[in-house]
Amino acid sequence: MRVLVVEDDEEMARTVAVGLRRAQMAVDVxxxxxxxxxxALCHDxxxxxxxxxxPGMHGDAVCSELIAAGNRSRVLMLTAAATxxxxxxxxxxxxxxxxxxxxxxxxxxxRVGALARRAHPAVPPVLLHGDxxxxxxxxxxxxxxxxxxxxxxxxxxLEVLLAAExxxxxxxELLGRVWDEAADPFTSAVKITISRLRAKLGNPPxxxxxxxxxxxx
Numbered sequence: 001m002r003v004l005v006v007e008d009d010e011e012m013a014r015t016v017a018v019g020l021r022r023a024q025m026a027v028d029v030x031x032x033x034x035x036x037x038x039x040a041l042c043h044d045x046x047x048x049x050x051x052x053x054x055p056g057m058h059g060d061a062v063c064s065e066l067i068a069a070g071n072r073s074r075v076l077m078l079t080a081a082a083t084x085x086x087x088x089x090x091x092x093x094x095x096x097x098x099x100x101x102x103x104x105x106x107x108x109x110x111r112v113g114a115l116a117r118r119a120h121p122a123v124p125p126v127l128l129h130g131d132x133x134x135x136x137x138x139x140x141x142x143x144x145x146x147x148x149x150x151x152x153x154x155x156x157x158l159e160v161l162l163a164a165e166x167x168x169x170x171x172x173e174l175l176g177r178v179w180d181e182a183a184d185p186f187t188s189a190v191k192i193t194i195s196r197l198r199a200k201l202g203n204p205p206x207x208x209x210x211x212x213x214x215x216x217x
Contacts, residue, residue, distance in 0.1 A: 001026065001116045001156060002026045002028075002176070002178065003025050003027045003049060003116075004029075004039055004047075006036030007030075007031070007051040008032060009051075014029065019108070021152065024152035024156060025112070025156075026152075026180045032057070033056045033059065033062050036050065036062055037057060039181070040062070043181065046074065047073060048074070049076050050063060050075055050077050063094050067094035074116065076097045077099070078099055078100075079099075096115055097114075097115060099111060113136070113137055114137075117136060124136075127163060129217055131144040132162075136159055141155065141158065146202075148200055151193075154196060154200065157193050157194065160177050161217045164217070168210040168214045169215055170213065171214055175189070
C-alpha cells in the first residue's frame, strides 16, 4: 500500500508518515499544494492524505485538479475546521473521506486502510489462496495455523500479488506500489524481498516467477 501525505506542518507530516510506515505502508511526503499535486500525478498512490489548508495551492484546488485529471487515488482530507459545512464542501470536491484535526492516530490508520481497500481495483479485507490468509485490515497473515511474521515490504508484496488474482505482476509495478519514491528503480530490492517471502511462506511454493513478466500467485 502506497500513501502520499500532503501536510505543511512538517512535524505533523513526519509524525503521520512514521505512524503509517509502522502500519506497513510505503509513504511519501509533500509540504505544499503544488508539490503534492505533482507527486500525486506522477505516482500511483492508493491513498492521498491531504491537508485542506496548504500553502501555494489550497487543498480544495489540489483535490479538484486530481479529479479533473482522472486520478484514481482515494483522498482523505484533513482540516482544522470541523463544521458540517466544511465536511460537505470537502466531500463535494471529490474527497472520499474527511477527518478533522486533532484526530486519534488509530482512527487515521483505520480510515487510510479502509480507503486503500476501495482503491483501484477494490481489494477485499481478507485475501485467500489455499491455506494462505492475508487480513489487509489487521495487517496480519497466516498459512494454515501458522502465523507469518512479515516485514512491511514482504506484506506489501504479498498483498499486491494476491490482489492481482493470478496476473503476473512486473517487478517495476511491485516497486511502485510497495516502495516509496526513494527506492532505486535499478535495485534488487524486489528480488530479495520475494526470496525472503518465499522462505517464510514455506512449502508448497505459492509464488511463481514468470519469465519476462514478473511474479504471480
